[in-house]
Amino acid sequence: KxxxxxxxxxxxxxxNKPPSRDELETVEKFAGIxxxxxxxxxxxxxxxxLDRVTLPTLP
Structure with a gap:
């Protein structure tokens, strides 16, 4: 195209294995994607x- x-x-x-959460957030911020x-x-x-999810609070 x-x-x-x-x-x-x-x-x-x-x-090897997926990066840690901190490493992931750093790379995503740097890449912007x-x-x-x-x-x-x-x-x-x-x-x-890996996706960020917000769960509802139960009463």
């Missing part, structure tokens, strides 16, 4: 996405 627009997310390939992680282990591909 000649004008694809701004991407919705960035895919990061992992070698949501991140998705891809980990390949023995031919098995896993896609991980």
């Amino acid at each position: 000649s004008s694809p627009g701004v991407p919705n997310f960035l895919v990061c390939l992992l070698r 949501r991140l998705k992680f891809c980990q390949v282990d023995n031919g098995r591909i896993s896609l991980l996405s």
Whole structure:
């Protein structure tokens, strides 16, 4: 496409485990975009996405 627009997310390939919450927040602030992680282990591909969720308070 000649004008694809701004991407919705960035895919990061992992070698070990996902980054800690603090590392994730730092990278997302630096990149200015949501991140998705891809980990390949023995031919098995896993896609991980971390989203912030607000839960309601029960009475």
